[in-house]
Amino acid sequence: MQPNRRLSDFLPLKFANGQEIKQFSKPCVSCGTMLHAKDMNGVARLVEDHIAIAAKAHCHSCGADFGVACVINSQKQVKRVVLPRLLFNWYLRSLPLQERETAPQAMVRNLPLPEERDAREDAAELARMTPPASSMQPREIIRATETLGRFQEKPIPAWLILDGTRFEFDRIAPDARTQEGEYLLDGCLIYRAS
Numbered sequence: 364m365q366p367n368r369r370l371s372d373f374l375p376l377k378f379a380n381g382q383e384i385k386q387f388s389k390p391c392v393s394c395g396t397m398l399h400a401k402d403m404n405g406v407a408r409l410v411e412d413h414i415a416i417a418a419k420a421h422c423h424s425c426g427a428d429f430g431v432a433c434v435i436n437s438q439k440q441v442k443r444v445v446l447p448r449l450l451f452n453w454y455l456r457s458l459p460l461q462e463r464e465t466a467p468q469a470m471v472r473n474l475p476l477p478e479e480r481d482a483r484e485d486a487a488e489l490a491r492m493t494p495p496a497s498s499m500q501p502r503e504i505i506r507a508t509e510t511l512g513r514f515q516e517k518p519i520p521a522w523l524i525l526d527g528t529r530f531e532f533d534r535i536a537p538d539a540r541t542q543e544g545e546y547l548l549d550g551c552l553i554y555r556a557s
């Protein structure tokens with residue numbers, strides 16, 4: 364079994380499609396200070412086309428310790444892991460180095476909407492991102508006053524009305540990558556037409 368190490372020792376990790384994760388950051392759950400891979404101890408592994416992370420972060424600012432367990436796909440979307448972090452950490456450390464058969468995908472699910480309240484906890488900020496311009500340029504944007512939590516100190520509106528069409532919050536995309544029919548708000552929040 365591999366020992367836990369500073370996460371920064373595992374980076375960069377490269378996906379088969381050439382995308383690379385050079386940095387992994389996450390705000391402290393208690394004070395919001397941005398913590399980086401060097402502040403986290405655990406394991407980061409490339410498993411199939413996912414990068415799986417199970418670590419414990421230590422905030423140098425307020426002293427808080429908290430767990431980080433997530434999987435990043437080759438589109439750099441971050442998903443939460445359902446398994447308890449310690450079990451996931453153990454699983455990742457136990458994988459033989461060349462393991463390719465076992466995908467962590469089975470342990471991952473897309474978050475249903477109410478759990479997006481924890482989105483700030485789920486999201487990792489990936490360095491060196493240049494957000495592509497959103498193709499959608501609505502003239503009028505109405506933001507819901509109802510919010511689903513906060514991400515990087517900004518509220519996440521539950522929905523938007525863009526030129527009269529309602530869009531529901533879909534996900535956080537630290538790489539600002541949108542698909543057809545989606546709208547990018549504040550550089551990282553993605554909404555879909557409902």
Ligand SMILES: [Zn+2]
Pocket residue numbers: 391392393394395396422423424425426427
């Ligand atoms: Zn803190």
